[in-house]
Amino acid sequence: MKxxxxxxxxxxxxxxxxxxxxxxxxxxxxSTASRALSDDPAGVGADTVRRVRELAAVLGYRRDVGAAGLxxxxxxxxxxxxxxxxxxxxxxxxxxxxxxxxxxxxxTVVANTLDDxxxxxTRLDAMLSRRIDGVIIGDSHIGxxxxxxxxxxxxxxxxxxxxxEGHLSVTTDDHRGGHLAAEHLLALGHRxxxxxxxxxxxxxxxxxxxxxxxxxxxxxxPLPDAYVVESAFSTPSGLEAGRQLMQLPEPPTAIFAVxxxxxxxxxxxxxxxxxxxxxxxxLVGYNDLDLAATLPVPLTSIRSDLQRMGTxxxxxxxxxxxxxxxxxxxxxxELIVRATTPPLRS
Amino acid sequence: MKxxxxxxxxxxxxxxxxxxxxxxxxxxxxSTASRALSDDPAGVGADTVRRVRELAAVLGYRRDVGAAGLxxxxxxxxxxxxxxxxxxxxxxxxxxxxxxxxxxxxxTVVANTLDDxxxxxTRLDAMLSRRIDGVIIGDSHIGxxxxxxxxxxxxxxxxxxxxxEGHLSVTTDDHRGGHLAAEHLLALGHRxxxxxxxxxxxxxxxxxxxxxxxxxxxxxxPLPDAYVVESAFSTPSGLEAGRQLMQLPEPPTAIFAVxxxxxxxxxxxxxxxxxxxxxxxxLVGYNDLDLAATLPVPLTSIRSDLQRMGTxxxxxxxxxxxxxxxxxxxxxxELIVRATTPPLRS
DNA sequence: ATGCGGAACGCAATCGTTTGCGCGAATGAC
DNA sequence: GTCATTCGCGCAAACGATTGCGTTCCGCAT
Numbered sequence: 001m002k003x004x005x006x007x008x009x010x011x012x013x014x015x016x017x018x019x020x021x022x023x024x025x026x027x028x029x030x031s032t033a034s035r036a037l038s039d040d041p042a043g044v045g046a047d048t049v050r051r052v053r054e055l056a057a058v059l060g061y062r063r064d065v066g067a068a069g070l071x072x073x074x075x076x077x078x079x080x081x082x083x084x085x086x087x088x089x090x091x092x093x094x095x096x097x098x099x100x101x102x103x104x105x106x107x108t109v110v111a112n113t114l115d116d117x118x119x120x121x122t123r124l125d126a127m128l129s130r131r132i133d134g135v136i137i138g139d140s141h142i143g144x145x146x147x148x149x150x151x152x153x154x155x156x157x158x159x160x161x162x163x164x165e166g167h168l169s170v171t172t173d174d175h176r177g178g179h180l181a182a183e184h185l186l187a188l189g190h191r192x193x194x195x196x197x198x199x200x201x202x203x204x205x206x207x208x209x210x211x212x213x214x215x216x217x218x219x220x221x222p223l224p225d226a227y228v229v230e231s232a233f234s235t236p237s238g239l240e241a242g243r244q245l246m247q248l249p250e251p252p253t254a255i256f257a258v259x260x261x262x263x264x265x266x267x268x269x270x271x272x273x274x275x276x277x278x279x280x281x282x283l284v285g286y287n288d289l290d291l292a293a294t295l296p297v298p299l300t301s302i303r304s305d306l307q308r309m310g311t312x313x314x315x316x317x318x319x320x321x322x323x324x325x326x327x328x329x330x331x332x333x334e335l336i337v338r339a340t341t342p343p344l345r346s
Numbered sequence: 347m348k349x350x351x352x353x354x355x356x357x358x359x360x361x362x363x364x365x366x367x368x369x370x371x372x373x374x375x376x377s378t379a380s381r382a383l384s385d386d387p388a389g390v391g392a393d394t395v396r397r398v399r400e401l402a403a404v405l406g407y408r409r410d411v412g413a414a415g416l417x418x419x420x421x422x423x424x425x426x427x428x429x430x431x432x433x434x435x436x437x438x439x440x441x442x443x444x445x446x447x448x449x450x451x452x453x454t455v456v457a458n459t460l461d462d463x464x465x466x467x468t469r470l471d472a473m474l475s476r477r478i479d480g481v482i483i484g485d486s487h488i489g490x491x492x493x494x495x496x497x498x499x500x501x502x503x504x505x506x507x508x509x510x511e512g513h514l515s516v517t518t519d520d521h522r523g524g525h526l527a528a529e530h531l532l533a534l535g536h537r538x539x540x541x542x543x544x545x546x547x548x549x550x551x552x553x554x555x556x557x558x559x560x561x562x563x564x565x566x567x568p569l570p571d572a573y574v575v576e577s578a579f580s581t582p583s584g585l586e587a588g589r590q591l592m593q594l595p596e597p598p599t600a601i602f603a604v605x606x607x608x609x610x611x612x613x614x615x616x617x618x619x620x621x622x623x624x625x626x627x628x629l630v631g632y633n634d635l636d637l638a639a640t641l642p643v644p645l646t647s648i649r650s651d652l653q654r655m656g657t658x659x660x661x662x663x664x665x666x667x668x669x670x671x672x673x674x675x676x677x678x679x680e681l682i683v684r685a686t687t688p689p690l691r692s
Numbered sequence: 693a694t695g696c697g698g699a700a701c702g703c704a705a706t707c708g709t710t711t712g713c714g715c716g717a718a719t720g721a722c
Numbered sequence: 723g724t725c726a727t728t729c730g731c732g733c734a735a736a737c738g739a740t741t742g743c744g745t746t747c748c749g750c751a752t
Contacts, residue, residue, distance in 0.1 A: 020708080030708090031709095031711075038710085043729075044730065045731085048730080048731085063475060064416075065475050066709095067707070067709050067737090069737090070709070071709045072709080072711095075412060084441065088434065094431060098457070098458060102457075102469070107455060109455055112445070125408070128408060130412060235636045235640050236639075261637065265640045270642075294581050296642050364738060364739085365740095389701075415707090415739090416706090416737090416739075417707050419707075
């Protein structure tokens with residue numbers, strides 16, 4: 001019986017404390033140590049379990065999930081595709097995804113695809129090389145092949161935020177959200193309105209715009225195409241689009257921006273046009289980010305529960321891992337009225 | 347010579363196309379295939395290399411970086427610790443970190459630590475379990491042990507954004523940034539000013555505040571402690587702090603917020619107090635986020651080059667991997683004057 | 693003819709875990 | 723006292739890649 005000294009990991013050099021190290025100290029076979037350390041230590045004596053665990057703790061042992069994954073086939077890693085993390089909306093969703101995944105014992109890797117097909121391919125490839133267990137797609141786009149490819153390869157995936165026909169998704173009812181915004185503006189008496197529509201290849205931009213236009217149409221005030229301008233989903237892009245709207249011969253009396261950051265940009269455009277946000281030009285945003293409430297002129301917005309979407313998408317994916325089949329979730333948005341949509345002065 | 351049919355990966359089930367598969371098709375030993383596929387295919391015939399690579403492409407082979415890492419000891423993964431990704435500043439930095447790492451063939455895993463020691467420990471542990479090659483710490487905090495622990499374990503790391511005495515870091519000169527803000531306000535004639543100081547345990551909050559106070563002190567107008575209020579780094583927190591300042595018997599004529607999002611919150615507070623941002627109460631933010639320029643009242647801010655910080659931190663880390671020693675970097679901030687700091691009406 | 697050197701490639705160990713299987717001992721039933 | 727279980731544990735084969743070392747074969751000089 002050779003007795004090895006227990007050197008605290010404090011000692012110094014890298015990390016040669018492997019399962020074998022623990023096993024040796026505990027005087028058991030490495031397989032026994034493995035079992036003792038597993039969640040369900042069946043077939044191992046109670047005292048052995050205790051001893052092994054204790055030793056593992058003292059030695060500072062940490063299971064190498066990579067090596068374990070090699071054996072088990074599961075990397076316990078889920079990949080997340082987003083357009084950009086500097087989009088606060090996606091950052092929020094990702095935060096809750098990461099929290100939920102982490103709680104379930106999974107790690108996450110996220111990639112900015114910049115809504116660009118090449119980036120998407122490259123980054124997805126990198127993920128697959130890491131033997132990702134599943135993917136949450138937050139940047140789906142009409143004509144995008146990522147989801148199809150994953151299906152073909154048999155890799156579980158869920159769409160979040162943006163939906164795509166025929167794929168499992170967790171989203172908010174964007175059509176209805178647009179409708180809510182329209183109803184609100186109609187009720188206030190607005191008739192000539194503009195839309196900053198976002199990316200029309202993303203279901204969010206498309207559906208919110210569509211719902212909005214439909215409502216105005218039904219009310220008898222269809223929007224001319226010039227009053228609907230496409231954009232990216234960033235503040236500068238909102239500024240640009242807002243300018244276009246304000247430069248129309250007859251500028252709108254109200255603007256619906258399909259994203260709060262776009263609304264923020266629109267505020268700048270309205271100011272530049274010499275008008276006041278709210279009193280002169282009403283404004284409705286979307287997503288109700290934290291900052292919407294605290295702006296100099298608090299922003300009316302359509303709230304969607306980002307945290308919830310994140311959590312639910314992880315749930316769905318986890319269910320997918322277990323072979324259960326989940327079905328798409330559609331959350332309901334809510335109108336939050338603030339100062340940017342005051343009653344019309346007559 | 348047994349001839350196996352080349353089945354396109356399109357076929358269906360999971361992914362059993364391993365290095366061995368490729369080798370078999372190419373009629374070579376797996377070791378030869380490995381070499382042929384490596385960056386520097388030394389000791390392998392030119393035609394063999396071509397054949398193997400071609401076959402690998404056709405079969406849709408993808409090297410399992412996890413398995414490779416097991417053998418080589420490097421996971422080609424770098425971990426990033428941030429307080430939260432919904433903090434736009436950190437999101438920007440992380441974006442550039444991810445881009446730079448990705449370009450260098452590394453993947454990244456990011457973790458929100460919420461500036462909470464427990465979270466930090468847990469998440470760092472998870473990272474170490476993945477045999478991270480190195481860590482970029484974006485949430486360092488006085489009294490935080492993460493950096494020390496990494497040093498002890500011999501894991502390469504770099505601090506970014508926030509510095510800590512005795513550790514390699516890539517930061518902006520926050521003291522000078524605070525100084526710039528102060529000089530600007532002094533020049534405009536402000537004498538009674540307030541500071542929304544952020545977290546004083548983070549070097550950013552501390553140094554920016556310090557630089558600012560020092561400048562006012564030297565000018566002969568030291569700030570009473572009541573005019574300096576601590577906070578988190580979020581918009582709601584800025585609102586709260588701003589309210590405190592505006593409720594002082596003699597509210598300040600100008601506010602320096604050490605983070606643009608705090609400034610955003612402060613705008614809300616100023617409005618709530620019935621005053622106008624800029625004309626009644628001047629405001630200076632920090633970091634010059636995209637949205638600063640497009641706010642209804644464009645925000646004067648201190649710009650720090652976030653992308654650059656991200657890229658440089660990756661550079662430093664990669665240098666660390668190669669054993670080279672890098673030294674800390676201190677970038678220079680810049681004052682960007684906008685509408686929230688107009689000349690004082692006399 | 694012999695020897696030498698190098699190119700091209702195969703062999704097998706290795707990284708750290710997990711897990712099906714088998715074996716000995718202890719336990720219980722009769 | 724015998725036999726069948728059960729329990730606790732060890733053995734060894736995976737997982738997918740990398741790499742030091744050995745082997746074979748060829749060309750060329752001596």
